[in-house]
Every structure is written in structure tokens, then in C-alpha cells.
Amino acid sequence: MDGAYRQDHRDGQHVLIVGGGASGVLMATHLLRLPTRKVRVTIIERAELLGCGIAYGTDDPDHLLNTRASQMSAFPDQPDHFERWLTGEGIPVSGMSFVDRGTYGRYLASLLAPWREEGAESGRLHCMRGECLRILETDDGVTAEFDDGRTVRADRAILATGHAVPSEPPYPLRGGWDFNPPADADATVAIIGTGLSMVDHVATLLGAGHRGQIYCLSRRGLLPQPHADTYALGLEQHRIPLGASVSKTMHWLRGLVRLAEAQGGTWRDAVDAIRPHVAKIWRAWSLEDRARFLRHAAAWWEVHRHRMPPVSANRMSRAAASGQLSILRGHFQSAKERDDGRIVMRIVPRKSGSPEHLVADHVIDCRGIRRDPVEHAVPVVRDLLLRRAARLDPLGLGLDTTTSAQVIDASGQTSQRIYAVGPAARGALWEITAIPDIREQTANLAQDFFGPSDIHVGERV
Numbered sequence: 001m002d003g004a005y006r007q008d009h010r011d012g013q014h015v016l017i018v019g020g021g022a023s024g025v026l027m028a029t030h031l032l033r034l035p036t037r038k039v040r041v042t043i044i045e046r047a048e049l050l051g052c053g054i055a056y057g058t059d060d061p062d063h064l065l066n067t068r069a070s071q072m073s074a075f076p077d078q079p080d081h082f083e084r085w086l087t088g089e090g091i092p093v094s095g096m097s098f099v100d101r102g103t104y105g106r107y108l109a110s111l112l113a114p115w116r117e118e119g120a121e122s123g124r125l126h127c128m129r130g131e132c133l134r135i136l137e138t139d140d141g142v143t144a145e146f147d148d149g150r151t152v153r154a155d156r157a158i159l160a161t162g163h164a165v166p167s168e169p170p171y172p173l174r175g176g177w178d179f180n181p182p183a184d185a186d187a188t189v190a191i192i193g194t195g196l197s198m199v200d201h202v203a204t205l206l207g208a209g210h211r212g213q214i215y216c217l218s219r220r221g222l223l224p225q226p227h228a229d230t231y232a233l234g235l236e237q238h239r240i241p242l243g244a245s246v247s248k249t250m251h252w253l254r255g256l257v258r259l260a261e262a263q264g265g266t267w268r269d270a271v272d273a274i275r276p277h278v279a280k281i282w283r284a285w286s287l288e289d290r291a292r293f294l295r296h297a298a299a300w301w302e303v304h305r306h307r308m309p310p311v312s313a314n315r316m317s318r319a320a321a322s323g324q325l326s327i328l329r330g331h332f333q334s335a336k337e338r339d340d341g342r343i344v345m346r347i348v349p350r351k352s353g354s355p356e357h358l359v360a361d362h363v364i365d366c367r368g369i370r371r372d373p374v375e376h377a378v379p380v381v382r383d384l385l386l387r388r389a390a391r392l393d394p395l396g397l398g399l400d401t402t403t404s405a406q407v408i409d410a411s412g413q414t415s416q417r418i419y420a421v422g423p424a425a426r427g428a429l430w431e432i433t434a435i436p437d438i439r440e441q442t443a444n445l446a447q448d449f450f451g452p453s454d455i456h457v458g459e460r461v
Contacts (some may be wrong), residue, residue, distance in 0.1 A: 007325045012038030013450065016154035018132045020045025021057060021109055023422030023438050024160035026074055029111045030446035032124060039450055041115075041308065042152060044144065056105030057211055060179065062203035063101045064309045066224070070095030072104065072435055074111055076443055082107060097307035098227075100209055103125040108206055128152070132380045137417045151229075156449070159399065159407070159420040161378045163433075169365040172337045180363040186212045190345060190358060192332045193366035194218040199308050201364055202325065206315060214325045215358060217347060221329035222303045226313035228268060233260050235273040242284040246292045249281065273303050275431070282404065282430040287394055290430075294395065294410065306434075328358075335363055381424065390418075393427025401425040405445050421445065 004183050008057040015031055017024045020043045028041045047057070065072060073081040083095050085107050093099060115125035131147040168175045176197045181204060182189065189205060191198045194216050202214060233256075241252050253270065260269040274281070282290065293301075308316075319325035329350040336344050345358040374385055376390070381399065384390035388410035393400040398420075400408040405419040405428075422440055423433045431437050 012040060014040045014042065014141075014154040015155070015449070016135075016152060016157045017041060017160055018135070019043075019143070019156065019160035019162060019378075019424075020047065020127070021162045022435065023064070023162060023424070023442070024158075025108045025111055026435075026439055027158055027160055027421055027442040027445070028125065029074060030443045031449070032112075032115050034446060034450045036450060040124045040126075042128060042154065044128050044130060044146075044152075046129070046131055046133045056101045056108060057210060058100075058105075058200075059102050060200075060204055060207070061102070062207045062312075064098045064203075064275065064312060064341035065101055065104055066098070066227075066306055066308055067434065067436070068095060068227070069093055069097050069099050072099075073100045074108070074409045074435075075437055076440055085110065098311065132378075134383045135380055135418060137415060144380075144415050155417070156207045157418050158405075158445075159381065159418070159424050160422055161420075161424045163383055163423045166250045172343050173335055173363050173365045176201075176364065176366040176368075178364070181205055181208045181210060182212075184212070184361065185210050188213045188215070188359070189362045189364070190217065190343075190365050191364045192217050193368060194221060194223050194327060195222055195302070195366065196306060196308060196369055197366040197368070199224060199312050202319065202368060203312060203314060211324075212361075215324065215328055215360065217328040217330055217332055217358075219329065219331055219350060220299060221327050221350070222299055223308055223316070223327065223378065224303050224308040225268075226310055227307045228310070229456040230272055231265050232267045233263070233265060233269040237277060237280070240274070240277055240281065244291050246285070246297060250297060267304065268307075275305070278431040279403075279429040283428075283438065291395060297371045301368075305431075330356075332367075358454065373447035384418075389415075393425075395427060396429075397421065397426040399425045399427070403427070403428050404448060405441065418449060419445065 017027055020165065024043055024045065028043055030147070031039050031041050069083055070079070071087065073079050075081050080094065085101065086093055091099070091103065100251045112125060112231040115123055116127070130150070132144050133147055134145040136143045136145070141153055141155045144152045144154070176193070177314050179201065182267070189210070190211060191201055191214065205214060235256070241249060246254065253274070256273065260266060260401060285293065298423075316325065320327070328347070331348040331350070333346040333348060333355065335346070339343055343360050343363050345360060346355055346362060347358055348355050377385065381390070383391070384407070390407050391400045391410045401420050402408065402414055403404070405421050405425065407415045407418045407420050409415065422438050426432055432441060
């Protein structure tokens, strides 16, 4: 990344983006595409590579996107952009393919190439490597403070810090982002959690030739459903029971599934049809209904909404059929290492409700990324919360924002200078963790700031 940012006083708006993962790169790209030379962007990122983040920093070719290439363009107005980039890179895939996530990380990084090539002195994009500790809002802008003493002034700041990633779990558990397989290929592995992170770990284990037993544990034992061919099921907004209770909304959804099946499709068509309307459904619910959905229906929704690629599903099915992979339904309570180095897990099976012990050699905590959004927040977000310059949404999903991404402080006041996009601010929109949703949010926010975005990526603006 570039060195220390030289501040200047040129005319135009200067936007500071904290976080160089997918959300930050998409936000910067949409701002820089605007038909004006007066927008300057500074991205602050701790890691070496832009665009990777926790999702796309993997180099394991078996870690696949859970969405087809045809839906992964960075630009709503260019739906085939990612496919064209793949062709240019000599990667022979179709729009129906599921590309590995490391490749997608390279795609995201490439989006900023036209502006990075302009150079630090004359260009509109500056990339700073470091940790942002604090953002202070003033009447005429914001000031960002770094861990090495640097400060940067800007007109607006956008928090694109991604998920609140939990710290490493206590020994002897291994973190969900630790993909180092056990040294012994015959070791017994236990994975806590049965979501998409678990699918990645099983892929890594089997790809490395692991022969030992693999146990996967979660309360309900739900697995992400596999992708399959779908067709377009038209759904106009007036047909959606906006504001209905959670139970009535789920009843309506089951009816939509029956309609899709009657027309020769599957439940996938119904889920895909309501996806563009999820934010409207979420906003129409009362706080009590949102909480009820999270308690009773969110787990079921997520395994149907966030599916695994067919290749991954087939790999899991083969391992289960051979007896190597077992899915357990129960609650994890604790883990302790024995004198012989093996790990004893205390679990409560869902069926019996009586504590039991499971012995393994290698235990991975994949219980997901929705943990404590304060304890696991990055320093700049934690500071905003502690200073009451921001607050969590009422359900604790992330920062509280308006639907226009403006951060709301502890007194309920809306910031005019600080915004949050992507997973950092799930409370207002719920479904804002996948690329198709984040690209819409960031494109719309850029237009709200400065006007319509009609410059194609790669053009000199």
C-alpha cells in the first residue's frame, strides 16, 4: 500500500473509507466511477491486500463462492462484468459456475486498478495501511486518528469494517479461520457449527486427504441446502404481506413455495423471488417481530437462502455415505484437553437433553460471525460506541443506522458525516452480507452522495 497520506486542500469532496475488504472496495469503486473528478477517496486497511477480507483471503481452491458467477458482478448496471473479467484472466468458466473465493478476491482488488495506476501525487485514490482508532466528527468534516499517530481529514467517513469477527476461542478450540489440518490424517475432528464455514473446513480436510472421523455439531443439525437450477418466479411487491406477523409471513412463504412447485420449480424459486424484497419485509416488521424471526426462523431461512455449491454438497454427501462425516444435533458446553492430548467435549444432545462426552483430537469453532458486536468490534467502531457517537441497533446485530446508511448515536441523533455499509450495519436491512446486496447498497449510497453513476469501470474520469 501507499505510504503516509500527504494531506492537501484541493477542491472537491474527500471520502474516507475504513476497511478494504469487499464492502470497502465496492464503496470506493462506485464513488470513483462518478462522472466528476472532484471525488477523492482514501481507503484505510490493516491487511496487505485490498478486497480480500476474511471471506476472500483464502488460497484454497476448494473454498467456493456460494453464489454463481453470473450474480457476482460488482456493478448493477453491468451484470456480466465478473464473467468478462474471468474470461480476460483466462479462467474458463460459465456464468453458472461457482468460482473459488480467492479468485473473487483478486477480482475485487482489480476494480481499483485504474485509479491506483494514477499515482499517489495526482490520483484520486489513496490506500493507507494501518489501524484507524478513532473518527471525530466536526461541523465541516471528520478527522481519523491512526495507531501510529497519523491523522487524516475528510468530508465524510464510511465504515466498511465487515463482520465483528470473534477473537480466537480459548484453548483447546481452534478458530474458524484456522484451516491448518491436523498432522495425523487419521485424527478425529469435531467442528462446532454446521454452516458454510463448516463446509469449507470439511473441503480442506478432504482435499488434504484426511481419513479420520469428522463430527459436525449444531443445535438443530441444519446444513446449508445445495444449489440447483432455478427459474424466474415473478413476484410483485403488492403480493407481499408487508407488516404481517412472522408466522403469517412464513405461512405466505410456504404458499409461494407450493406455487413454485406447481409450476415445475422448487422452493429455491420462491426464496430467490423474495430476495429483492427482504429488506422491505424486515423494515415492515415491528422490533418484536424481528426478534421473533431471529429466535425461531432465521436459522431455517439462512440454510435455504445461503446455499452451498453442488460440488461441495456432493463432497459432503459422499463423506456422509461412507460414514466418515456425521452430523450431530446438540448443544456444545465445554472442551478440555486430557493428559494424553485428546480433547473431551461436553455436549447435550438435542434428543436426550442429558450431557454426554465426545472425544476428538482436533476441535474447530465454526459457530459463525454473529457474536458480541462490541467485544469483537474493530477499534474504531468500539471507540464510537464507547464515546456514544454510535450505538448498536436494538437487536445487537451491528451499528444502528438509517436506511440511508447514516450512523445513529446513543441519543438517537443521525450523523451527517459518518456512514456504515455492509455487514457492519445489519440492523437496518438484515440481508446486507452478500455481494449482490452490498453492491446495490454501495452504488445507491454513491449516487446519493454525488449523483448518478454512469461511468463504466476502467474508463478514465
